[in-house]
Amino acid sequence: MSAPHIVVTDVNKVFSTPGRDVVALKDINLEIPRGQFVCLLGPSGCGKSTLLNAIAGFALPSSGMITADGQLVTAPGPERGMVFQEYALFPWMTVEDNVAFGLEIKGQPKAQIRATVDKLLKMLSLADFRNRYPKDLSGGMRQRVAIARVLALDSPIMLMDEPFGALDALTRRNLQDELLRLWAELKKTIIFVTHSIEEAIYLADRIVVMTYRPGTIKRDLLVDLPRLRDPAAAEFNALKRELGQLVMEEQQRHHNDELRMAAVD
Numbered sequence: 001m002s003a004p005h006i007v008v009t010d011v012n013k014v015f016s017t018p019g020r021d022v023v024a025l026k027d028i029n030l031e032i033p034r035g036q037f038v039c040l041l042g043p044s045g046c047g048k049s050t051l052l053n054a055i056a057g058f059a060l061p062s063s064g065m066i067t068a069d070g071q072l073v074t075a076p077g078p079e080r081g082m083v084f085q086e087y088a089l090f091p092w093m094t095v096e097d098n099v100a101f102g103l104e105i106k107g108q109p110k111a112q113i114r115a116t117v118d119k120l121l122k123m124l125s126l127a128d129f130r131n132r133y134p135k136d137l138s139g140g141m142r143q144r145v146a147i148a149r150v151l152a153l154d155s156p157i158m159l160m161d162e163p164f165g166a167l168d169a170l171t172r173r174n175l176q177d178e179l180l181r182l183w184a185e186l187k188k189t190i191i192f193v194t195h196s197i198e199e200a201i202y203l204a205d206r207i208v209v210m211t212y213r214p215g216t217i218k219r220d221l222l223v224d225l226p227r228l229r230d231p232a233a234a235e236f237n238a239l240k241r242e243l244g245q246l247v248m249e250e251q252q253r254h255h256n257d258e259l260r261m262a263a264v265d
């Protein structure tokens with residue numbers, strides 16, 4: 001078997017804030033094989049984004065280490081593409097230029113960039129919108145552009161921070177299906193942050209449930225259901241209930257913490 005694609009070893013992250021230290025991550029250990037679709041699941045504040053940002057190299061752990069393809073993560077790198085909830089497109093650039101941007105920075109020849117951009121615009125049903133600006137697109141379309149932009153760099157790892165969180169239910173389902181199709185075709189390793197239990201079960205090979213302060217791994221389970229998954233199916237709902245219980249416990253801890261803080265203020 002090949003070595004795991006991403007390895008997180010004994011990772012801790014502490015944020016020092018006036019009055020107290022927040023332990024955002026505590027003793028996180030994860031081995032993610034190449035091509036796995038992993039969802040990090042948990043309520044607000046349990047460290048999902050902190051862990052994703054550490055893997056991305058945006059904010060390094062306080063202790064422990066993370067490797068991608070055997071290389072120590074010390075900074076963002078082209079093998080780890082990131083898709084954010086808020087699209088992060090350049091508003092002054094057309095769809096086409098947004099997708100081409102990373103390739104131009106890399107100094108690729110114009111004809112090659114054009115070919116890659118054409119292919120991706122087609123793949124993500126954006127070909128008719130290539131000359132539009134982000135402000136003239138729906139939220140779903142903008143998120144497609146953000147995905148195309150990461151795919152343009154051909155990163156083997158895609159890190160996605162609640163990418164569909166701001167979308168309406170129908171657009172969200174369409175983009176989930178599209179992402180599953182791209183993932184199956186392009187064989188990316190995906191780490192996807194969500195607080196939606198249904199989204200996690202719909203998408204993931206594996207769900208990592210996190211606890212609230214300190215952020216630890218509460219449950220790490222494989223989702224053994226055939227795709228495309230049916231949210232109305234009995235197995236889907238059984239898993240939803242099981243995960244719902246786990247997430248609710250952490251939500252309650254979050255709530256109690258907020259009440260405690262309010263009492264101190």
Ligand SMILES: Nc1ncnc2c1ncn2[C@@H]1O[C@H](COP(=O)(O)OP(=O)(O)OP(=O)(O)O)[C@@H](O)[C@H]1O
Pocket residue numbers: 015016017022023024042043044045046047048049050051195213215
């Ligand atoms: N820069 C920071 N300074 C201080 N505390 C922080 C900082 N970033 C995150 N935290 C704290 O670390 C914990 C984990 O935050 P994180 O954003 O990773 O959680 P999350 O699970 O992604 O939540 P959300 O879904 O709300 O983004 C929270 O308690 C948060 O308040």
